[in-house]
Amino acid sequence: PRLMQVRWSRYNPSYMEPEVNKEFYRKPLEELTEEEREKVELKAVRPIKAAPPNLSSSVFSDPMVSKFTNMMMRDGNKVLARSLMTQTLETIKRKQLEKYHKAPENEKETIECNPYVIFHQALKNCQPIIGLTNITKGGKTYQVPVPLKDNRKRFLAMKWMITECRENKHRRTMMPEKLSQELLLAFNNEGPVIKRKHSLHKMAEANRAYAHFRWG
Amino acid sequence: AKHTEQHEGRHYGIPLEEVKAVFPHGLPSRFQQQIQTFNEARVMVRKPALELFSYLRSSNFAHPAVRYVIYGERGTGKTMILCHVVHFCSRQGWLVLHVPDAHLWVKNCKELLQSSYKKDRLDQPLQASVWLKNFKISNERFLRELKTQKKYVWGTRESTEEGRPLGEVVDQGLARVRSASDAVGVLLKEIKQQSHRGSFQLLVAVDGVNALWGRTTLRKEDKSPVSPEELTLVHNLRKMVMNNWSGGAIVTTLSQTGSLFKPSSAYLPQELLGKEGFDALDPFVPIPVPNYSPMEFESCYGYYLERRWLQHEKARTEDGKAELRFLSGSNPRQLDRLAGPL
Numbered sequence: 001p002r003l004m005q006v007r008w009s010r011y012n013p014s015y016m017e018p019e020v021n022k023e024f025y026r027k028p029l030e031e032l033t034e035e036e037r038e039k040v041e042l043k044a045v046r047p048i049k050a051a052p053p054n055l056s057s058s059v060f061s062d063p064m065v066s067k068f069t070n071m072m073m074r075d076g077n078k079v080l081a082r083s084l085m086t087q088t089l090e091t092i093k094r095k096q097l098e099k100y101h102k103a104p105e106n107e108k109e110t111i112e113c114n115p116y117v118i119f120h121q122a123l124k125n126c127q128p129i130i131g132l133t134n135i136t137k138g139g140k141t142y143q144v145p146v147p148l149k150d151n152r153k154r155f156l157a158m159k160w161m162i163t164e165c166r167e168n169k170h171r172r173t174m175m176p177e178k179l180s181q182e183l184l185l186a187f188n189n190e191g192p193v194i195k196r197k198h199s200l201h202k203m204a205e206a207n208r209a210y211a212h213f214r215w216g
Numbered sequence: 217a218k219h220t221e222q223h224e225g226r227h228y229g230i231p232l233e234e235v236k237a238v239f240p241h242g243l244p245s246r247f248q249q250q251i252q253t254f255n256e257a258r259v260m261v262r263k264p265a266l267e268l269f270s271y272l273r274s275s276n277f278a279h280p281a282v283r284y285v286i287y288g289e290r291g292t293g294k295t296m297i298l299c300h301v302v303h304f305c306s307r308q309g310w311l312v313l314h315v316p317d318a319h320l321w322v323k324n325c326k327e328l329l330q331s332s333y334k335k336d337r338l339d340q341p342l343q344a345s346v347w348l349k350n351f352k353i354s355n356e357r358f359l360r361e362l363k364t365q366k367k368y369v370w371g372t373r374e375s376t377e378e379g380r381p382l383g384e385v386v387d388q389g390l391a392r393v394r395s396a397s398d399a400v401g402v403l404l405k406e407i408k409q410q411s412h413r414g415s416f417q418l419l420v421a422v423d424g425v426n427a428l429w430g431r432t433t434l435r436k437e438d439k440s441p442v443s444p445e446e447l448t449l450v451h452n453l454r455k456m457v458m459n460n461w462s463g464g465a466i467v468t469t470l471s472q473t474g475s476l477f478k479p480s481s482a483y484l485p486q487e488l489l490g491k492e493g494f495d496a497l498d499p500f501v502p503i504p505v506p507n508y509s510p511m512e513f514e515s516c517y518g519y520y521l522e523r524r525w526l527q528h529e530k531a532r533t534e535d536g537k538a539e540l541r542f543l544s545g546s547n548p549r550q551l552d553r554l555a556g557p558l
Contacts, residue, residue: 022535059530059539060558089557093527094253100524101255114527115557 015049016042020057062116064123064154071158087176089115092183112187122186126157128197130204135213144213145204160193161186168192224266225515227258230303238306240350241316242423244295246552254523262293262512264503265300271501272305272465277417280459283497285425287470288505289483291549294469295423297505301467302421310417310464311358311407313456315347318427319474321449325434328442329394337448338436344396344449348389351403359383362410368402382406401452408456411463418464420456425468426475428454429493433476457497468497507546516548520555528558 019025054066065085073081092115100111112118131152132143148156161182169178185191235243235257243251251257268284275282286294306312321343331337352359362382369375374392376384382403389399411418422428428450434442444450457466470488472480482488485502508516517537520526530536544550 059533059535060528086553086557093525093557094249097253097524113524114529116528 011049012047014046016046018048018051018055019043020051020055022057022059064120065116067154068119068158068162072162084175084179087174088179088183089119091176091180092118095180095184118183118187122183123154123157123161125186125189126160126193126197127153128156128200129153131156131200132204132207135210137213142210142213143203143207144210145207146214157193157197160196164193164196223261224263225261225509225511227260227515227519230257230259232257234303236353238303238312238354239299239314240353241347242299242302242314247296254525258519259296259300259303260293260512260516261300262297262505264505265297267503268297268301268467269304272301275465277463280462281418281420281464281466283457283459283466283468283500284503285468285470285485285497285500286503286505287483287485287488289507289547290472290480291547292505292507293548294471294505296548298421298423298467298469302419305417305419306354308417310419311355313351313404313407313418313420314354315422315453316350317471317474318422318424318450318453319471319476321447322427322430322432322434322444323474323476328434328436331397331448336446337451338434338442338446339394339397339448341393341396344400345390345393348386348396348399348403352383352386352390356383358416359386362406362416364402364406365409397448397452401448404452404456408461411461413463416463418461420464420466420468422453422457422466422468424471424474425457425497426470426478426488426490426493428457429490429496430475431477454496459499508548508551509546513541513546513551516551526555526558531555531558 054070069078069081069085072084093113096111096113096115096118100108100113103111128148130145131148133146134141135144136142161179165175165178165182182191182193186193230238232251232255235251247257264286271282271284286297288294302312302314321340325340325343327340327342329339329341331339359382363379364376364382364385365378367375367378368385374388376388385399385402385406389396389403407418428444430444432442432444432447434447436442457468459466470483470485472478472483472488475488478488485497485500486494489497517526517540521532526532528536531540540551540554544554
């Protein structure tokens with residue numbers, strides 16, 4: 001499917017990526033491994049690329065969360081997308097804490113309150129394992145089951161989550177509320193997004209006969 | 217936790233039944249969400265509140281009422297301090313006249329009626345009836361004890377005789393929504409006259425007092441703007457805030473967040489009240505409210521950790537704490553907003 005590279009950068013190949021992690025700079029020289037020592041020596045000599053605006057050195061930043069906010073963004077309104085994301089995480093936390101305080105003693109440990117853990121687990125549960133691609137052979141296009149790359153899986157999970165929240169809701173429900181509901185359902189392996197993943201798996205299983213079309 | 221004197225920086229809990237009885241309409245919405253999530257209401261004791269308590273305790277009730285104006289930058293906890301004072305006074309048995317936000321009375325009003333009492337004034341039945349309902353919940357005891365001293369005629373058929381308990385005035389206002397604002401005015405006048413005798417102490421707690429002297433966003437039917445004097449509720453409240461009565465205290469808060477036509481960086485009394493308001497409130501005791509001191513920040517952070525509000529693993533480390541302190545600038549509102557998703 002993808003043969004021509006579309007995105008490219010104007011930087012000279014000698015430029016290195018910036019290192020944001022504060023922990024990396026606190027370690028003294030002796031504790032570093034061989035590769036890290038070479039990297040540090042190179043850094044003293046080679047020029048470094050400029051840091052992109054969504055990369056932050058804060059302890060609380062998460063690449064998955066920022067990717068999700070970028071996908072939720074519309075017309076470049078990052079402020080709105082980020083506030084929706086923070087409100088979603090807060091509603092998840094509130095719902096879980098309320099359940100936690102009402103639960104009896106022995107169940108208290110099973111209830112997960114951390115919104116980030118729930119977010120990551122829900123997205124992992126939504127990721128499909130195989131996908132379908134269109135392959136043309138002898139004039140006809142067939143839907144062929146094909147393994148997906150990691151990036152593609154993550155992208156599909158997030159995309160399904162967002163489209164589902166945008167379409168299947170009552171007119172008056174707010175996005176954070178609907179998203180938190182969907183994320184909690186996905187965390188427990190229920191809900192419409194998991195159903196969509198299962199239907200994709202079933203289609204792939206049904207088209208198993210065409211699997212050899214992948215290799216010409 | 218009645219009289220917290222030297223416990224600066226600690227949180228004290230208000231039992232939930234008292235919260236419903238004392239604050240039917242007073243608390244900020246985010247705080248109400250916190251109460252629901254944690255199943256308890258915890259207020260932090262801060263220095264301005266302690267100052268206010270010492271003044272209130274040592275105030276002489278034979279003198280005219282002293283006015284206190286709480287001011288500070290946005291989000292530094294002025295409304296919470298006011299609620300703390302209200303709770304303290306209601307514990308001690310004072311009659312509390314709590315106006316949650318005076319800005320709600322000068323903007324977004326759907327119905328404006330011509331007042332029947334005076335020709336050029338405008339009534340607001342919705343806001344008046346809501347306030348009367350909440351006042352009834354918080355001060356039931358006093359409404360049964362105090363009696364009216366004059367006869368009031370509401371319309372062609374209803375009238376309240378002399379010597380009837382004030383609860384009847386409130387019920388009248390709730391039943392006949394048209395005359396609700398007049399009922400409010402009558403209530404305030406009666407309470408003011410009777411506070412001389414010293415049978416009870418009166419606390420007038422007004423949040424967002426700069427709404428009483430600014431401009432309104434409301435318009436009359438011929439699209440001419442309404443000035444605050446023309447609203448009965450605002451007019452009566454201004455009479456309460458005047459210090460020509462004795463036997464209590466007036467505690468007010470300036471608020472920029474709900475204020476109309478004022479820049480967002482204005483927080484001093486002179487700027488927010490305008491010339492009229494400042495002259496009207498002139499001899500007052502200003503009480504500034506700063507951001508969190510390091511000790512208060514530590515205590516707030518510890519409280520969030522203890523109640524499992526800060527769930528992120530990195531939030532428990534030293535780095536996370538330093539980052540929260542830097543990002544929020546020790547501002548209570550920013551800290552609350554930042555700690556939400558974490």
